[in-house]
Amino acid sequence: MTGGSWLCLLAPLGGTILITLCGTRIPRVAAGWIATTSCFVAFAGAIWAFFGVHDQHFRPGLQLCDASSGPCRGEITTAWTWLQSGNFHVGLQLLVDPLSSVMMLIVSGVGGLIVLYSIGYMDGDDEERRYFAYMAFFVFSMLLLVEGGNLLLLLVGWGLVGLSSYLLIGFWHERPSAVQAAKKAFVMNAFGDATMALAFFILIAHTSSLSFVSAFNVHLSSTAANLVALGLLGGAAAKSAQIPLQTWLPDAMEGPTPVSALIHAATMVTAGVYLIARTHPIFEQARTVELIAAGTGALTLLVAGLIALVQTDIKRVIAYSTMSQIGYMFLGAGVGAYANGMFHLMTHAFFKALLFMTAGLAIHALAGEQDIRRMRGLGRLMPFTKWCFLAGALALVGIPPFSGFFSKDSIVASAAALGTWYGWIFWVCGIAGALLTGLYTFRLWFLVFPGEPSPFVREHYHDHHGREGAWTMLLPVGILAVLATVGGWLQWSPRWTPFTDWLAPAAPTLQAAIPTNTQEYYTSAATVLAGVAGIVVAWAIYSERSMAIPAMPFWRRTLENKFWFDALYDRIFYAPAVWTAGLLRREFEEPVVLQTGPDLGEATLETGGLVRRIQTGLLRTYVLFLAVGAAGVVLAFLIAK
Amino acid sequence: MAGPDVAWYLAVAAFLFGIGALGVLIRRNTLVVLLSLELMLNAGNLALIALSRHWHNGAGQIFALAVMAVAASEVCVGLGLVVALNRRDLSLDVDRLSELRG
Numbered sequence: 001m002t003g004g005s006w007l008c009l010l011a012p013l014g015g016t017i018l019i020t021l022c023g024t025r026i027p028r029v030a031a032g033w034i035a036t037t038s039c040f041v042a043f044a045g046a047i048w049a050f051f052g053v054h055d056q057h058f059r060p061g062l063q064l065c066d067a068s069s070g071p072c073r074g075e076i077t078t079a080w081t082w083l084q085s086g087n088f089h090v091g092l093q094l095l096v097d098p099l100s101s102v103m104m105l106i107v108s109g110v111g112g113l114i115v116l117y118s119i120g121y122m123d124g125d126d127e128e129r130r131y132f133a134y135m136a137f138f139v140f141s142m143l144l145l146v147e148g149g150n151l152l153l154l155l156v157g158w159g160l161v162g163l164s165s166y167l168l169i170g171f172w173h174e175r176p177s178a179v180q181a182a183k184k185a186f187v188m189n190a191f192g193d194a195t196m197a198l199a200f201f202i203l204i205a206h207t208s209s210l211s212f213v214s215a216f217n218v219h220l221s222s223t224a225a226n227l228v229a230l231g232l233l234g235g236a237a238a239k240s241a242q243i244p245l246q247t248w249l250p251d252a253m254e255g256p257t258p259v260s261a262l263i264h265a266a267t268m269v270t271a272g273v274y275l276i277a278r279t280h281p282i283f284e285q286a287r288t289v290e291l292i293a294a295g296t297g298a299l300t301l302l303v304a305g306l307i308a309l310v311q312t313d314i315k316r317v318i319a320y321s322t323m324s325q326i327g328y329m330f331l332g333a334g335v336g337a338y339a340n341g342m343f344h345l346m347t348h349a350f351f352k353a354l355l356f357m358t359a360g361l362a363i364h365a366l367a368g369e370q371d372i373r374r375m376r377g378l379g380r381l382m383p384f385t386k387w388c389f390l391a392g393a394l395a396l397v398g399i400p401p402f403s404g405f406f407s408k409d410s411i412v413a414s415a416a417a418l419g420t421w422y423g424w425i426f427w428v429c430g431i432a433g434a435l436l437t438g439l440y441t442f443r444l445w446f447l448v449f450p451g452e453p454s455p456f457v458r459e460h461y462h463d464h465h466g467r468e469g470a471w472t473m474l475l476p477v478g479i480l481a482v483l484a485t486v487g488g489w490l491q492w493s494p495r496w497t498p499f500t501d502w503l504a505p506a507a508p509t510l511q512a513a514i515p516t517n518t519q520e521y522y523t524s525a526a527t528v529l530a531g532v533a534g535i536v537v538a539w540a541i542y543s544e545r546s547m548a549i550p551a552m553p554f555w556r557r558t559l560e561n562k563f564w565f566d567a568l569y570d571r572i573f574y575a576p577a578v579w580t581a582g583l584l585r586r587e588f589e590e591p592v593v594l595q596t597g598p599d600l601g602e603a604t605l606e607t608g609g610l611v612r613r614i615q616t617g618l619l620r621t622y623v624l625f626l627a628v629g630a631a632g633v634v635l636a637f638l639i640a641k
Numbered sequence: 642m643a644g645p646d647v648a649w650y651l652a653v654a655a656f657l658f659g660i661g662a663l664g665v666l667i668r669r670n671t672l673v674v675l676l677s678l679e680l681m682l683n684a685g686n687l688a689l690i691a692l693s694r695h696w697h698n699g700a701g702q703i704f705a706l707a708v709m710a711v712a713a714s715e716v717c718v719g720l721g722l723v724v725a726l727n728r729r730d731l732s733l734d735v736d737r738l739s740e741l742r743g
Contacts, residue, residue: 617739619674623665 002077004048005096008104009143011041015136019129028128032119035132039112039139046104049096074098074506076149076213083152088208093149095212099506102342103146103274110266110349111139113476117357118258120470121364131171131256138164142267146274151200151210154278158196158235161268162189168263169255181251188248192238199231212278220285229286232279233293240272240326242300247565249323253315257360260315265322265356266349273329273345277338277507284336284510291422294334294415298429301327303563305436309443310559313370314359317444321396322352324433328411331426336510337414339500343491344407346499351395351403351484357477358389361469362448366460372447374456379449381461382468386449388481393445395484397438397531403488405528408434410493410515413523417515427523434527438534446542494520650691657684671726671733675719682712 015038019031026034053074074097082092115135122128141164145157162185170182200210207218220228236242241249252264263269276283276293283290301324308320325348332341362378362385363370379386395402398409412430415423453461464470491499494517500509515523561567614621657680664677686705693701726733 619735619738620666620669627662627666 002049002052002075002094002096004045004050004052005077005094005100005104005147006045008042008045008049008108009094009140009147011038011045012108012136012140012143014038016133016140019133019136023129026129029119029123031129031132032115032122035136036112036116036119038136039108039115042108042139042143043105043112046101046108050101050105053096053098053101074100076211078149086208088204090150090152090210093153094147095149096147097506098502098504099274099277099342100146102346102503104143106346106349107139107142107146107267110353110480111142111262113479114258114262114266114353114357115139117261117360117473117476118256120464120473121258121360122256123470127171131168134164134167134171135259135262138168138263138268142271145271150212151203151279154275155193155196155200158239158271159193161263161271162186162193162239165189165252165263165268168259169252171255171259175254178254181248181254185248185252188245189238192235192245195231195234195238197231199228199235202228202231220282222286225282225285226289229283229289232275232282233289233296236272236275236293236330237296238272239275240269240330241323242272242296242327242330243303244565246300246304246323247562247569250311250316250319250562253313253319257315257356257363260319261353261356261360264319265352269322269326270329270345270348273326273333273341276330276333277342277503280333280336280338280507290334290336292334294331294426295422297327297330297332297334298415298426298433299327300324301331301433302429302436305433305440307559307562308440309436310556312373314362314372314375314444314448315356315370317372317440318352318355318359321355321437321440322348324437325352325396328408328430328433331430332411332414335414335418335423335426336513337411338507339503339509340407340410340414340493342503342507343499344404344411347395347403347407347484347487350480350487351392354388354392354477354480354484355396357473357480358385358392361385361473361477364469364473365462365464366457367462369456369460372444374454375448376457377449377451377453378457378461380451380453381457381463384468384474385477388477389449390445391481392484393441395488396441397535398434398527399531400528401485401489403484403486405524406488406491406493409524409527410491410520412527413493413515413520414509414513416519416523417513419512430523431526431530434530435534438531439538440534442535442538443542446538450543647691647695651688654684654688654691657681657687669734669736671723671735671738674735675716675723678719679712679716682708682715 012035015035018038019026019034022031056074074095076093076095078091078093080092081089083090115132118131118135122131125131138161141157141160143157145154145161148154148157166182166186166189169185170179172178202224204210206220206224234245238245249264249269253260255264276290283293304320304323304327308317308324311317311320325344329341329344329348332338332344362375362382365382365385366375366378369375391402395404398404400406408430412427412434415426415430417423418426468474491497493500494515558564614625661677661679661681661684664680665674668674668677686708689701689705689708693699693705723733726738732738
């Protein structure tokens with residue numbers, strides 16, 4: 001089982017190195033296959049590790065770690081001691097437990113499918129080899145994040161996924177907008193990394209350890225616990241694009257579509273949820289901060305859902321939907337239902353990757369067009385894409401029996417289970433979010449797929465040898481469509497909960513967040529009704545017999561400006577920085593720095609001119625200097641004595 | 642071992658040294674400058690030997706011998722330079738020899 005974890009971690013790294021070393025000596029398509037193979041090898045390793053953990057359950061004698069704390073099923077393997085300073089050690093170690101094995105399966109499995117899809121999508125791009133090297137590197141970083149056996153390695157993976165996200169958002173580096181989006185994502189993520197690092201410093205100060213077992217075993221003072229939890233929450237919010245650090249995610253859609261599917265939908269942006277589930281002992285010591293996380297999620301899911309209503313770029317609609325769904329996951333993890341959050345993470349990885357990849361098929365077939373107002377009637381020409389998108393959309397809205405139904409409802413039910421006033425606020429937000437989800441998802445659907453193809457679509461549509469795309473693109477989409485449909489059947493709370501039971505040793509659901517059966521049933525009914533209502537409203541407004549909607553120009557402008565978050569951050573951070581830089585340039589650089597160089601030169605010349613006069617060339621002058629100098633030294637010695 | 646006090650010897654040495662230094666400073670003839678240098682060195686030798694006798698320590702005398710050896714080699718080089726200057730029909734006035742390039 002530890003062998004599986006190392007194989008899983010190192011296969012994509014090997015793929016990256018191989019592609020990099022081979023360079024132009026291998027054809028472009030070979031780079032794609034190397035990356036894909038390495039991801040599927042990693043998936044095999046993940047399955048190996050998963051069954052290792054699974055079988056360990058039945059052989060309790062093999063439990064290696066302390067059952068009273070931390071992960072008590074699973075195993076930590078240490079390659080060597082990586083850092084040592086006094087009594088503070090950090091090993092290069094991996095952790096295989098129920099939580100990390102699930103994440104390994106999702107990351108390598110969905111990752112492998114998306115890299116396979118990229119072979120078709122990126123075909124003909126100038127720098128395919130670089131792309132696949134980055135993709136494999138991302139999968140490696142993400143696996144390091146989920147497998148890291150201590151908090152420091154988790155932070156290393158956390159930073160590396162930020163780096164690969166930066167590299168891939170800015171992959172088309174000749175586009176200024178892509179470069180800017182990459183920088184924005186990097187800066188906002190760096191902020192989160194910094195707060196996480198601060199949290200780790202506090203942890204080291206209190207426990208002198210960053211290992212999962214001992215760091216979580218110690219009872220922190222409430223201030224320390226709150227600070228650590230806040231730091232971790234900052235990192236999680238930045239990585240998962242939650243308010244107030246959410247503005248980078250829509251811009252990140254400048255990257256290639258498979259990148260959006262892999263990094264900005266299925267895996268990296270959900271890392272914040274994984275972090276909360278992984279460090280839940282700390283969050284449970286700081287319950288207020290945990291509820292702030294839930295509140296952040298509830299707020300984000302509404303705000304992102306509202307903004308998604310007015311976006312016109314197909315990828316941006318899906319990006320806001322991702323933010324909104326991660327809001328659900330934060331809500332679930334924040335109220336203490338970690339398994340529900342993780343379950344939604346998994347189903348979301350399936351259906352959101354599916355949605356991005358079907359959007360990618362449409363974009364690819366329309367030669368790069370992303371504006372949904374010009375795509376009407378695409379479904380007639382691309383039936384496979386249409387039905388796969390529909391499966392993803394229904395899963396996203398949470399219509400039974402698609403996967404989102406099973407995962408989303410239990411999160412909202414857990415909020416209801418809290419029973420407090422904020423629990424009910426979260427519950428209402430969840431239901432309202434379901435309505436918004438139905439509305440924006442089916443706005444997309446009705447605008448793009450049904451009806452007669454528009455002239456634009458007829459003119460620009462081109463197929464791939466008579467099919468809707470290369471088989472490398474269609475196959476992963478088909479697989480994910482199946483998974484998006486049936487992936488939720490893994491768990492039908494409250495009747496059948498294998499997923500929650502599986503995660504229970506690593507991240508047990510808080511007692512307060514376990515809903516009663518009644519709560520489950522009426523929550524399910526409410527979310528499904530809200531979702532259907534959203535679909536009906538979308539049908540009424542956006543289908544071909546469109547109903548007029550009231551203009552409401554103020555709200556429209558607010559939404560189109562994304563609640564002015566970008567403008568606000570420009571005012572608060574960007575404008576003062578530019579102003580200060582301008583001031584320093586005018587007042588400091590130009591008069592001081594730029595003038596110093598010439599001044600120094602002139603001063604040197606002048607001094608040189610003065611000193612030159614004593615160099616007469618006459619031997620007797622020099623001897624005089626020597627004699628006077630020697631006399632001076634002797635005199636100095638005499639006086640000093 | 643009666644004789645004048647060591648102070649007298651040192652005074653003579655200082656006097657000789659002063660004459661030598663003055664000669665180096667004010668005379669322009671290369672040969673005389675070398676001569677004055679020699680005078681300064683020997684003033685040093687006199688002081689060394691006088692103090693060596695005063696303190697009953699032979700090290701000063703040995704040191705004086707070493708100074709003589711150095712002085713001899715210095716004179717070789719100096720006189721060699723003078724001969725070389727003369728052969729090229731150059732002036733022996735040190736003030737005229739102020740150019741670095743020949």
